[in-house]
Amino acid sequence: MKPLITFLFLILAMTSFAQIKVNHIAVHVSDLKRSMVFYHNVLSLEEIEEPFKDGLHAWYDIGGGAALHLIEAPDIIKDVSKVNHLCFSIPDMAAFVENMKSKNYPFESWAGKKGEITNRVDGVKQIYIRDPDGYWLEINDAY
Template sequence: MAQQTPAVLNHIAVYVTDLGKSTAFYGGVFGFKEIAEPFKDGKHTWFSLGNAGALHLIQGAKSTQKFDKNEHLCFSVPSIEAFIKNLTSKNIPFEDWAGKAGAITTRVDGVKQIYFQDPDGHWLETNDMK
């Protein structure tokens, strides 16, 4: 039997209530670059995630809901401290895994991580994994 080629991530879709607000958030917080959006319907923003694929923001969520922190998107940055300065300059609160405001979790392997929410309440992790 021939070995199947593994699938690769194409995109992640996040359903949002306010496309403009979420586009500004993801672009401003993470520095993601917008890429061509084929639908051209005013209901989508696409960002490049490099080799990982793309992030699609889709307008249409009816209301914010409570999300569990276990269900999150994670992005790595070169410096968690520099990233925290960016969050702080934008008045975006963050916490450690346990929920302590303004704290950083250090994993057993030494990776530092923080958690915060996007405008719709989706949980995001940012870490300094190399």
Template structure:
């Protein structure tokens, strides 16, 4: 009886919490081809199947069952802020920074110092880069 009660309580407790996961992040881009080149060559993301096949969408696997959707539409937003950013964690951030340097691709720390790395109070290292539309991306080693 005690085992049955434990299973019942555990089942009730787990069903009391909503289960949620990230499905995708959509990013508005001004030039799909240019943005695809950035996300493939700089971030090394793998393109995945997308259903629209209209030349205005590209989807990428970003891990954990989630996807990044690039959507080309005229009139991209003009307000760009580093506070609003996408964040990707890398398993080998040093190799990623080396790749950026080999491609002469600029990066900076949170305050904006070029070529520098921020170390958060919890020890996670982070840098910031911008995509072709100026959107900020944080890259960190909290993999």
């Protein structure tokens, strides 16, 4: 009987811990309207309700119940290292790359080779682009 009680206690303890999920990712931008055009037109993100309604914020659905929160703050110091990046997964890399080429939008591999795709050892294909403020975005096909 004691192993059963221990097992039930363990199950109860495991289910009582809160799970963590991403709610939103906030990114400071220097020009909100310019960034909104980029995130909508280049990445095709869907704008969602913006709760503050002050002209300094925009919100986009990024899937899984999470949102991208753009905040206009022109004087914020930012880190533009490629190591610090947002990553979006897409179902069709070839179509996305073709779209980048048709818009003449620059992209590069992890190594920095312009117009090239990185083929990771796990088979995932990835490219890197910059948003209007110079932040790096990884786009990969691990959808």
